[in-house]
Amino acid sequence: EVAKVQEQIGTISNKVVTDEQEQKKTEQGLEKAKENIEEAVDVKAEVKKQVLVNMTRLRDERTALSDRFEVVLQELELKGGDVESYKKYIDAISGIKVDVSDTEGTWITIVGWLQSKEGGLRWANNIGKCIGIVTGFSILSVILGTILEKSLWMFPNISVMLGQFLVTLTRQGLFVVGIILGITALEISIGPLMAMIGAAGFVVAFAFQNTLGNFANGLMILVYKPFDVGDQIEVAGVNGIVKDVNLVCTTINTLENKIVILPNNSVWGNVITNETSSPVRAMFLSIRISYRNSIPQAIQVLKDIANSHPLVLEDPGPWIDTGELAEDAVKIWFLAYTKTEDYWTAYCDISRIIKERFEQEGIVIPLPRQEIYISEAMALEKGSMAKRLKDNDLPLEEVMPR
Known part of the structure; x- marks a missing residue:
């Protein structure tokens, strides 16, 4: 037309x-x-x-x-x-x-x-469901994590590290569940996705064997709790205060204020010395005195120092006695107990007081010495150092100038 x-x-x-x-x-x-x-x-x-x-x-x-x-x-x-x-x-x-x-x-x-009902309206509904599910689980994870964190005081045997791990696992776990359910709301099958994750997990596990070992050892530390955050420990040659522990590594702040990060393999695979796990800590000193001094007098002076010091506990009380007859000195063992938080203050203070009291009482803290015996044959040998030492009543520094 x-x-x-x-x-x-x-x-x-x-x-x-x-x-x-x-x-x-x-x-x-x-x-x-x-x-x-x-x-x-x-x-x-x-x-x-x-x-x-x-x-x-x-x-x-x-x-x-x-x-x-x-x-x-x-x-x-x-x-x-x-x-x-x-x-x-x-x-x-x-x-x-x-x-x-x-x-x-x-x-x-x-x-x-x-x-259309099977087109835009359907996808708008699915997207709305996805956003609602993810948002709902995010809010739920925060609420449940907060409740769990506030209720951990009811279980005093749970360490701080394990409590933090459970709170983090609850929050992140619920968030991941929300994402998976949100994907299903978009009518996307998660079966192939889970199969792909499983196949990739095998490759990742093979490639990160050491990291997974750290993960496993981190779980052992959290479960058996040989130490907790804030404890002073010595492990793998590092001495300091534990700042953080996760599933991969342990962070230690040393006495020199250095941050040392140790893999959990090195922590769990070595001897762990926890110096602050007990509320009471023993202070041990090996004190040297001269053989010319009276042992009972030295022991009495040390007992007076221990009994009069405000940071030394009465129960258990101090223990002081003769420990060893060494080559150049008598060693007296000094054992006193103090609160863990007062250990270093008491240690340094008592060491200073012992030095001052020994000087007042005339008790000598001998230095290590070595005696040299010269035979007659060596003393008669002309030009030998032994003859020079025997003929000259002089200090060694003057006989052997630098």
């Missing part, structure tokens, strides 16, 4: 108008032809729109049928049936093809898909 109208316009335009009447008829014919063209275009656009609407409705029906068909295929696959060709068929008929060169048609297709 449009082609006929266009032919009519061409015929009218080619006529030679010779008078006003013919010219008026020509203009009327052109106006009528124009109206007919506009009407034909409107009809064509309406038909096209209706066709696109019908296509959108058919796509909704196709999507609904495909969903039901996939449920049947899942059951058939569980029973051992061959469903590969059916899945390829579903993939072939799924999706939407849009001619982007046709702006109006593209817009109608997009709007129709957004308004």
